[in-house]
């Protein structure tokens with residue numbers, strides 16, 4: 001399917017042709033769309049809060065029913081026993097992040113997990129204490145890192161190295177990141193990167209970053225908030241030490257969804273690794289013996305604190321079933337085609353206006369489903385005009401509209417409509 005045919009064919013016709021050949025087209029009907037003027041919105045905020053899978057309410061209702069009818073007995077005798085509820089997630093999560101099943105667990109939320117992971121993997125000493133990150137990272141990650149640095153008695157201004165794009169560039173080159181790691185060498189305790197940057201949409205070369213970190217003897221961790229369910233991941237093979245994520249963005253797990261964490265298997269039975277412990281991380285066979293000595297269970301499960309948040313996890317279960325059914329290969333293929341199409345219709349709409357540009361890398365391997373459009377002026381106005389026309393995108397201060405065509409429920413027709421509407425709005429502005 002060649003989208004450049006658009007010059008000869010009208011955009012809606014191209015979109016219709018692409019939708020017809022879309023092997024994931026039927027998945028759109030698995031989701032509820034927010035309404036605008038009695039019609040489905042064109043929803044491009046799956047990178048912020050994914051849509052509700054239709055199965056979600058049934059799954060939650062079943063847990064409520066089991067609780068209603070079984071009470072405490074539901075821990076072991078409900079349809080999906082709550083005692084072991086978290087275990088169902090190991091397989092889909094392992095598939096999503098490229099891990100072994102004992103390297104992942106659905107638990108807590110992203111920032112909590114980041115703190116838990118840093119407690120185990122950020123162990124600063126006088127010689128080795130620095131943390132290398134991307135510049136302009138998500139505030140929660142910065143707060144977590146800064147507070148961890150202080151907790152250990154170090155100075156954030158000395159200890160946090162935030163790499164900014166070179167003058168005139170919108171993203172970081174892998175070489176720049178590797179150079180920064182090498183420059184700080186034996187003073188680096190941890191390299192902490194996002195898989196996909198929340199603002200620019202840049203996908204980082206996680207394999208190379210992991211290698212660079214390990215070369216200088218540092219730990220490496222990834223925040224996969226914008227990467228999981230979006231881009232291909234091979235955490236085990238890349239030899240990553242730890243990773244964390246939330247599940248309400250591309251994973252469609254709903255507001256406040258239960259997140260997850262990855263711990264490489266080389267730490268699976270390392271009971272000496274310092275950690276903040278809770279009973280759900282204790283060896284299952286002695287958990288209810290209420291022993292006083294904490295004995296971590298094997299693998300990522302050993303970092304759990306509390307018993308499973310079943311009602312939230314019921315939604316996530318509905319959502320991950322959809323991912324398993326659709327398959328990551330098909331999702332990835334559609335992501336690239338759909339994002340490429342979006343890039344093209346947006347570029348057409350922008351035309352020769354030099355005050356607007358897409359800051360997300362143009363190379364497919366350097367991005368996922370997100371495109372970030374920077375406006376040197378009038379950005380907020382364009383954003384509001386899109387919202388008023390039922391096109392849901394988001395605004396990031398000071399000057400960026402972010403949008404993400406999520407492959408599971410966005411159609412090429414949605415993208416074509418976005419392009420023609422944006423063109424119309426921009427035309428009306430000059």
Ligand SMILES: *Cc1c(COP(=O)(O)O)cnc(C)c1O
Pocket residue numbers: 109110111112138140141194198223225226246259
């Ligand atoms: C969305 C996002 C978060 C959100 O953190 P929560 O703990 O889930 O509220 C954190 N970091 C990044 C990079 C994000 O994109």
